[in-house]
Amino acid sequence: MPEFLTLLPPDEARTALLSHLSQPIPDSEIIDVPSSLGRILAEDILAPHSLPDFQRSTVDGYAVRAGNTHGASDSLPAYLNLIGEVPMGDAPAFEIRSGQCALIHTGGMLPNGADAVVMLEYTQSVQKEEIELFRAVAEGENIIHVGEDVAQGQTIQFQGSLMRPAEIGGLMALGIVKVKVVRKPRVGLISTGDEVIDPSQSPRPGQVRDVNSFTLGALVEKSGGLAKLYGIVSDEFDALKNAAAKALSECDVVIITAGSSASARDRTADVIRSLGPPGVLVHGINTRPGKPTILGVCAGKAVIGLPGNPVSALVNGYLFVVPVIEKLLGALPLPRATVLARLTVNLSSQAGREDWWPVKLIVNQKSKVENLEVDPIFGKSNLIFTLAAANGLLRIHPDATGLSAGELVEVFLI
């Protein structure tokens, strides 16, 4: 019978796959900035003007010439002539000359002639038009300067940036209300297996409902892609080939679940080979779960065969599908969400193989990170509720033969 001749380490397998994909996909779309949360920028964005584009006070107080306040203290106050109040949202109609000051509110526009603001709490109104100051200020104190946030023409966001709340607010601050984002990569999902039925149907003995289309579909959406379900296809070569060819023509990535092992009934590798060069790049990965995973490229697009076991499919979705989507989006790398926590039990592992354990992170009484505990979830890789009980994945490196209870380990949040 056929065997997996060479099992590649997961990192090497992923690199082989990604090296064949172009970055990012060429299509983009223009959308409203407030609706762009989670999208990836398709272009660099330059500041159309400085921010702020006038000098603003950062406090409530009096706009002054700093030189007029030198030496001022509680025992020796300075006295300035109050000539007006800066209106909010308008340019002041007056100029500050030596010996003068004006009331100004946080965010107000500094009048010409003024170069600093004295905070209200260090002042006192002595007469209708005279203000006593108990503190000296330096030039520029309590002021935001023109362009201090961003200067006109400065690149404020780069292609590949993720739109988060701060980016959205920053663009709106500059009046940029539309933005060009990378189109969501379309990921076609095909489930195979004569025993698999749609979840809306009632299984007869021997039948099971499709799980992988939905776990992987949700993973795709969560990662910034668009899942397109092609349903359940029988185990026959022609049926699978036709479905895969259709998905390949309509999508940027195709994922086929089940049919990825090396046995005679498993057609996925043959189908990927038939769809065009280079075809199958990797068949068999030195990892658990997920050994029978197939990574291929046809017509410049990733075609991935994942094991039918729901846990294997989803874990390997994290390992291989998410990075493909990120590459197609051209997303700039961001730090991964991981936590360090103490393992509760010993875990053994086969040297040379990379293991990924579903784990549950448990918070101890104290909420410090050192008091998080990691409970591995023991269960066969075909039990989907193993993963529903998990909130993280724990990697055991290929060069380790296991991990010890009490060890501080890194957990990837899922």
Add this chain to the structure above:
Amino acid sequence: MPEFLTLLPPDEARTALLSHLSQPIPDSEIIDVPSSLGRILAEDILAPHSLPDFQRSTVDGYAVRAGNTHGASDSLPAYLNLIGEVPMGDAPAFEIRSGQCALIHTGGMLPNGADAVVMLEYTQSVQKEEIELFRAVAEGENIIHVGEDVAQGQTIQFQGSLMRPAEIGGLMALGIVKVKVVRKPRVGLISTGDEVIDPSQSPRPGQVRDVNSFTLGALVEKSGGLAKLYGIVSDEFDALKNAAAKALSECDVVIITAGSSASARDRTADVIRSLGPPGVLVHGINTRPGKPTILGVCAGKAVIGLPGNPVSALVNGYLFVVPVIEKLLGALPLPRATVLARLTVNLSSQAGREDWWPVKLIVNQKSKVENLEVDPIFGKSNLIFTLAAANGLLRIHPDATGLSAGELVEVFLI
């Protein structure tokens, strides 16, 4: 002038606010499971049947009676009579008796009489109807038992669970295609300030565009809420009170940005007091940025006044608005996404005050967590692009007077 009389620590302030809110909001909606990613369950879910509900093979091989394989080895194989092949997706029409076996594929239904499966690689077909076995199997080996994933009637998901890919797949596996989720909390956002204009408009001198409605709106959406923008309201008491009362009647939470400091022009606290008891719970928090934050409750709903500075507003959105949304959703606690990394510089802090620094996590050559570095982003709290450059927030505890370069610190990813 009015002063902040008592500044509460942020944790204490948050607890005071949350203690007045009911959990979760009573409304729910029924949606399709495949569209439920990121939603919170409004009910416990029981398994309508066992999963799997028939014994399945986990490998390709031969269904046998384990007793027939005892002692089998390379040098002393067992021989069994092949009586058929288990069809995929159907119950086998035969029974395995002593001395018999049947070909079975991964996921196939175990025939009656069989109690284990021998993997194909430990077998050989010697004659048309005779199979040679080189390995013994124990009863139950290479089989998933009925209910091994979940048993009928078992609670598979609890109210408050977050719907992730695994939960979605798990429910689909049981034929549960609709699910009751908590309605998204509606968060009304009001920006105040006579100098603030809509981002689609061109500012005159002294005017600035609204940022906080959009940063906070995105934060609300990201946290599972529904943002409802009430636009920009002038600094006058009546205008602000009317807008806030309207938002309070239509939303579950109201957020007013700017107007939260203690100066005469700032009306937010008075407006919150006017909207009903208990009104203002906390005015002034011992944190930087965000000291002027106001936490209130009116008509059983949180009404929060955030500073107008975009950085202060967003950081305090993370500290106070997100926990309110999580409480209203009734979300079960999940581990927070934090990373440990080394600080690049010394940071000083005032004892007694909790500081939150926007930081940039930088990955060193090696991708181990210990090789992440934390660069604080220095900038006034009114500079929105400070936060756009950050990918994390670093807390300096109130009892610390700073952090040292080289120290391992915990960063909250944003």
